[in-house]
Amino acid sequence: MSRIIGPIARLAALGLLLALVLKPEWFVPVLKPFTENNAPVIYNQGSLLSLTLYHLGLVAIASLIGTALALVMGVFVTRKAGAEFLPLSRSLVNIGQTFPPVAVLALAVPVVGFGVKPTLIALVLYGLLPIFENTITGLKEVPENVVEAARGMGLDPTQQLFRVELPLALPVILAGIRLSVVINMGTATIGSTVAAKGLGEVIIAGLLTSNTSFILQGGIIVALLAVLIYDGLAILERRVAKRTGRLAEVAG
Amino acid sequence: MIELEHVSRRFGEQLAVDDVSLSVARGTITVIVGTSGSGKSTTLRMINRLIEPSSGTIRIDGKDTAAVPGEELRRGIGYVIQGNGLFPHWTVARNIATVPTLLGWEAGRTEKRVDELLSLFSMRSEDFAKKFPHQLSGGEQQRVGVARALAAEPGLLLMDEPFGALDPIIRAKAQEDLLAVQRRLGITVVLVTHDMEEAIHLGHKIAVMDGGKLLQYAPPAEILANPAHGFVERLVNGVDRPFRLLSLSTVATIVEPGTADGPPLAETATLRDALSELLWLKRDALPVAGPDGSLIGRVSLAALRAHAGGPA
Numbered sequence: 001m002s003r004i005i006g007p008i009a010r011l012a013a014l015g016l017l018l019a020l021v022l023k024p025e026w027f028v029p030v031l032k033p034f035t036e037n038n039a040p041v042i043y044n045q046g047s048l049l050s051l052t053l054y055h056l057g058l059v060a061i062a063s064l065i066g067t068a069l070a071l072v073m074g075v076f077v078t079r080k081a082g083a084e085f086l087p088l089s090r091s092l093v094n095i096g097q098t099f100p101p102v103a104v105l106a107l108a109v110p111v112v113g114f115g116v117k118p119t120l121i122a123l124v125l126y127g128l129l130p131i132f133e134n135t136i137t138g139l140k141e142v143p144e145n146v147v148e149a150a151r152g153m154g155l156d157p158t159q160q161l162f163r164v165e166l167p168l169a170l171p172v173i174l175a176g177i178r179l180s181v182v183i184n185m186g187t188a189t190i191g192s193t194v195a196a197k198g199l200g201e202v203i204i205a206g207l208l209t210s211n212t213s214f215i216l217q218g219g220i221i222v223a224l225l226a227v228l229i230y231d232g233l234a235i236l237e238r239r240v241a242k243r244t245g246r247l248a249e250v251a252g
Numbered sequence: 253m254i255e256l257e258h259v260s261r262r263f264g265e266q267l268a269v270d271d272v273s274l275s276v277a278r279g280t281i282t283v284i285v286g287t288s289g290s291g292k293s294t295t296l297r298m299i300n301r302l303i304e305p306s307s308g309t310i311r312i313d314g315k316d317t318a319a320v321p322g323e324e325l326r327r328g329i330g331y332v333i334q335g336n337g338l339f340p341h342w343t344v345a346r347n348i349a350t351v352p353t354l355l356g357w358e359a360g361r362t363e364k365r366v367d368e369l370l371s372l373f374s375m376r377s378e379d380f381a382k383k384f385p386h387q388l389s390g391g392e393q394q395r396v397g398v399a400r401a402l403a404a405e406p407g408l409l410l411m412d413e414p415f416g417a418l419d420p421i422i423r424a425k426a427q428e429d430l431l432a433v434q435r436r437l438g439i440t441v442v443l444v445t446h447d448m449e450e451a452i453h454l455g456h457k458i459a460v461m462d463g464g465k466l467l468q469y470a471p472p473a474e475i476l477a478n479p480a481h482g483f484v485e486r487l488v489n490g491v492d493r494p495f496r497l498l499s500l501s502t503v504a505t506i507v508e509p510g511t512a513d514g515p516p517l518a519e520t521a522t523l524r525d526a527l528s529e530l531l532w533l534k535r536d537a538l539p540v541a542g543p544d545g546s547l548i549g550r551v552s553l554a555a556l557r558a559h560a561g562g563p564a
Binding site: 145156 | 302323324328334336337338340341400410
């Protein structure tokens, strides 16, 4: 059953998303009851498509930077030379996660100004933790005898890392990236408070004018994006895990 | 030829290997036996410098191993570990090709070598080359592990409890495979185990270690007949000593002139098999047949008894 439901639900979510973004006027009858005093039903201060693309672009850039940083840190602290930096790195990353993104925005604006920059800083910091922790877990979970065999065969440390350890840790690292991307997808909406273009604009406009219809449009588009990306990355992860034979190991 | 000269290894305060000297002749199997913590694995891993000795010298064919970069040294030495350590994300063929790839062999040469090794371990290339390790049985994984270690035609093979994770039937088969491959390729093997029976069965020479020290280094018959006092004696007493001793020699070594009634024994049978037959058939002697089937003499219970005992 779930084999059929999965793809159908996925297609339905994708269809709904495309319709909301490309043909918002189709939803006038549904959203009309959520507006008062003849306020506009459909967001009219910019194209939903371009806002969605901005939003995705912002999340993509933040996730790329975050992934690169967290990966390098995670690899470094699992090497012999970097082991003593593990507690320090871990506290730094944890602070990034604990510090509310809104507060990061507030502190970043005076330094770097309004717009995309403070938003990127907040998103990168907020998304580090899951990737960093999963990189460490993934690398530590690589079976010891496999690493030992790699050394014993004469692979040098770089070859061990890139040919054996990282490929085997990849499914776990991907799970961290997936989590981080989804967190960023939601968090990016607050970027609009400091004038970064994105779907947050729609939601904030709705909040400011008490227009529930705007809030719903913005919220649903962000939610659908998050669900679809989560789902897509999970499929990718399973493929990678299967290829490395680890799924079969887990399943016995 | 491998020579260890006064090799020691310290981990912090602890002396894991304490002044070990031994030499391994080319083309033989040497088994290092000991309990866990005896220093046997550390000794083995110092040969390919996975662990660096704290002091002492290790030479392979006269060349000091410390003079060669570790990676280069290891690429020239086969290495097999417990649970085989196959790379789970690589196919069987790519696993076997690990060292040839590192050495930059041409694709054609590597491919040919992989096929050769698979057939050496009676695995059909078309059935196995593209499989992943998790699709193989434990015995097949073990064979691929050995094939991978032999890929770049090393003269020396190091094995760290290679059969430890196998069930008894597959283990016996893996041991026979190893003996056959070693005889065929004439390679030198150093193998670590905690199992005295395995050591007696496989080793041309056995090194017994305890507490980091090499207690005795001798051929199996010598270890069984004249174990060093203390630990070795206790270790050897545990196995059926006379039967072990008998299993090390063939009937040909004690055949005596004369005849006897009953079904003939092959001269290549072990003395243990001979004793078993004599006891079962309730006879004092049985005839012995040569390779062509003609009778060449007899084997008697008395001769077996003389062979099976310790020093008087």
